[in-house]
Amino acid sequence: MTSTSLPDSLIATLPGSAYTDPGIFALEQERVFEAMWFCVARSSDLARPGAFRTVDVGRESILVTRARDNAIRAYFNVCRHRGAKLCTEETGEVKRAFQCPYHAWTYDLTGKLVAAPNLTKMPDVGRTEYGLVGVAVREWLGYVWVCLAENPPSFEEDVMGAVIERLGDTASIDRYDIANLSVGRRIVYDVKANWKLIIENFMECYHCATIHPELTEVLPEFADGYAAQYYVGHGAEFGADIQGFTVDGSEGLDRIPSVAEDQDRRYYAITVKPQVFINLVPDHVIFHRMYPVAVDRTVVECDWLYLPHVVESGKDVSRSVELFDRVNRQDFDACERTQPGMSSRLYAKGGVLVPSEHHIGAFHDWVNERLATPQPE
Numbered sequence: 376m377t378s379t380s381l382p383d384s385l386i387a388t389l390p391g392s393a394y395t396d397p398g399i400f401a402l403e404q405e406r407v408f409e410a411m412w413f414c415v416a417r418s419s420d421l422a423r424p425g426a427f428r429t430v431d432v433g434r435e436s437i438l439v440t441r442a443r444d445n446a447i448r449a450y451f452n453v454c455r456h457r458g459a460k461l462c463t464e465e466t467g468e469v470k471r472a473f474q475c476p477y478h479a480w481t482y483d484l485t486g487k488l489v490a491a492p493n494l495t496k497m498p499d500v501g502r503t504e505y506g507l508v509g510v511a512v513r514e515w516l517g518y519v520w521v522c523l524a525e526n527p528p529s530f531e532e533d534v535m536g537a538v539i540e541r542l543g544d545t546a547s548i549d550r551y552d553i554a555n556l557s558v559g560r561r562i563v564y565d566v567k568a569n570w571k572l573i574i575e576n577f578m579e580c581y582h583c584a585t586i587h588p589e590l591t592e593v594l595p596e597f598a599d600g601y602a603a604q605y606y607v608g609h610g611a612e613f614g615a616d617i618q619g620f621t622v623d624g625s626e627g628l629d630r631i632p633s634v635a636e637d638q639d640r641r642y643y644a645i646t647v648k649p650q651v652f653i654n655l656v657p658d659h660v661i662f663h664r665m666y667p668v669a670v671d672r673t674v675v676e677c678d679w680l681y682l683p684h685v686v687e688s689g690k691d692v693s694r695s696v697e698l699f700d701r702v703n704r705q706d707f708d709a710c711e712r713t714q715p716g717m718s719s720r721l722y723a724k725g726g727v728l729v730p731s732e733h734h735i736g737a738f739h740d741w742v743n744e745r746l747a748t749p750q751p752e
Contacts, residue, residue: 381727388725389739394569394717399746400670401434403570406745407649409433409523412534414651414664416519417558417678421447424484425469429462431666432523437510438462438473439519442484447514449521450507455488456480461507473507482507516653517554517680518662537647543608548645548653550633553660556680559692562700564675568710569717570650570667571742573675576706577644577652577663578602579732586705589698593617593624594642600731602644610641610655620656621694622701627658628685628692648741654699658682659692661699671714677703 381387393399415430416439427440429452436452438461454461459477472489474481481490486507494500511522513530520534529536538548566573576582580602583591591598594611613620619627620642630639634657643655652663660680667673679696686692716722728735 384730385727386733386736388728388735389571389742390725391717391719391722393725393742394572394714395670397670400569400667402746403667403742404433406749407433407742408667409435410745411524411528411649412513412520412522412530413649414518414520414647415439415449418447418514418517418519418554419558420466421519423468425471426467427462427469427473428466429464431668432521435523436460437521437523438507439512439521440469440473440484443471447512447519448484448486449510449512449519450486451510453508454478454480455505455507456491515554516548516662517556518664534647538645538653541607541645542643547608547635547638547643548655550635550638551631551655551660552633553653553662553680555683556631556660557683557686558678559659559681559686560679560696562677562696562703564677564703564707566673566675566707566710567671568673568707568714569671570665570673571738572710572713572717573665573673573707574646574648574738575735576710578646578735578738581729581731582709586709587702589622590702593620593698602731610638610643613640613642619658619695620698622697623694625694627656627695628690629682630657631659631682648738659695675703675707 409432413432415432415437416428420428421439421441424441424443424445427438430437430439437449438452439447439449442448452461454475454477456475456478459475461473461475472481472483479492480488483489486509488502488506511527513520515534535545538545542548580597581600583597584600587597593613595614596611614624617624619625621627639657645653647653650665654661658681662678662680664676665673666676679692681692
């Protein structure tokens with residue numbers, strides 16, 4: 376069946392190869408992940424100068440650290456001498472410098488080459504010129520975002536613009552004071568599915584009545600199949616007998632005081648392409664970061680953020696964590712069940728989207744446009 380023969384109620388999806396072809400995934404690494412702003416860490420994970428994290432962004436390993444001036448810096452995790460990986464650990468802390476384990480070329484936290492065997496005998500080697508190569512960095516919402524492009528796109532348009540497109544303004548998300556919340560729980564999921572399947576799943580709620588009984592109990596309108604993201608500025612309202620965004624609908628934790636009255640007892644979901652989901656409820660924020668590893672594998676890191684005193688006091692956050700942890704596992708299981716079907720001859724030309732999913736078609740158009748257009752260096 377071709378797209379021209381579809382009834383008006385249905386529109387075509389991407390073909391199956393978009394989720395299985397390693398060549399398409401390589402192009403996505405180049406023209407999506409390495410060309411756009413990519414969220415790599417919670418700022419508080421880099422609390423002190425010398426704290427670092429290594430993250431794969433597209434095909435590149437990136438070293439993110441906090442310098443002695445307290446600014447976040449990010450570099451290609453590649454020694455300038457012979458190309459060895461500078462830091463092999465995922466996280467850690469150094470006192471003053473990073474030293475390559477191969478030939479001991481050493482770089483300070485600003486990336487400057489400060490030492491190497493016999494360096495004093497090579498006065499023509501520039502300490503900055505042969506320092507680590509940096510990438511663009513921004514901090515927003517208490518997270519670190521990097522961009523590998525030589526001329527990064529506008530952060531305001533691409534990242535903050537995605538929030539404005541969803542909520543209508545940035546003031547609405549500012550009221551959750553996300554930068555000053557504390558991580559109450561972090562769960563890392565290893566999902567055997569293409570990153571686009573995860574985004575598509577997050578964007579729609581046609582599946583909610585089928586696989587999310589706990590979520591639709593808390594947010595009854597989701598049982599009708601329309602996700603909150605379908606409407607600009609709309610937040611799904613808690614059920615009449617629901618006290619909090621918890622697995623059993625019982626009372627939640629201390630409400631974020633700056634949340635507006637019209638945001639109370641509502642859930643908002645935001646997709647920031649290409650790899651961030653933000654979920655807002657009155658007493659906490661759930662922040663997903665996706666790390667596409669292969670065409671059929673995606674690691675998802677999910678933070679549950681609460682008021683600092685809630686975390687510091689040791690209050691039990693398990694009921695709120697359990698709700699969205701169940702949602703995540705239900706969603707990821709569905710994505711993993713879908714991934715094999717992408718290789719089926721039956722899905723070679725793709726599937727279809729029903730009316731409540733038509734906004735996913737815009738995401739597919741965006742993917743096709745990104746892959747068709749070489750991104751400027």
